[in-house]
Amino acid sequence: MSDDLKKILYVEDVSSIATVAVMVLEDLGGFEVRHFLSGQEALDALPEFAPHLVLLDVMMPGMDGPEVLRRIRQLPGGRDLPAIFMTAKAQVHEQDEYIAMGALGVIVKPFEPISLSETIRDMWTRHISAAA
Template sequence: MDHPRRILLIDDDQGIREVARTVLEMVGGYDVETAASGLEGLGKARTSPPDAILLDVMMPGLDGPETFALLQEHPETCNVPVILLTAKTQPADRSRFASLGVAGMLAKPFDPMALSDQIAGTLGWQP
């Protein structure tokens, strides 16, 4: 692959956006764009569809599952793999999120240094 894979990170927490962006760019070699809300993320994803989306579950306004449902409705974004970032790791929550059809789930708080490998592993990307 000649160009770095593009990841869109949608999370309302600025600290998480900054940490994740830094490690994904420096450790993973990804090109990372961020959005602070579901609505902002939808706009960015439709304008320039990324290779994958990291999506926070708990956000004010449009939450992660609602944002994912809207991504699925658009031809530009319906095939982009989405990984949910969630602090809700109970089995009932996990099965509910899995039933949405997302590519995977990562628990928050995440290990920043392992994040790139976790994403690659979830999506079957070669390093």
């Protein structure tokens, strides 16, 4: 795994939220972001895009974020792919469940657009430091 976070695969079914997040992650954060409206689209694109991090909404129709992460973990190279959940469903016990699934952290919606990139970088840096 690279220590440098550049490519983020983002799964969010609400277009208005995704538009804001992608804009700030690309324009302010300098990330290359690929956004998908569904978990299946993201899973299909994952091997070709080869992201450094997956950013997942929790509540989505069809396949929720935790299920997307479970399926990523079954793919070649997906077992250790870092993931962060973004959700309004963020009671303490729920956040604990997401962390137990292997997520680096949870970003609570509504999120602060100006600090989104910094929040993600902070979680990434803690992850890299812990792995070293």
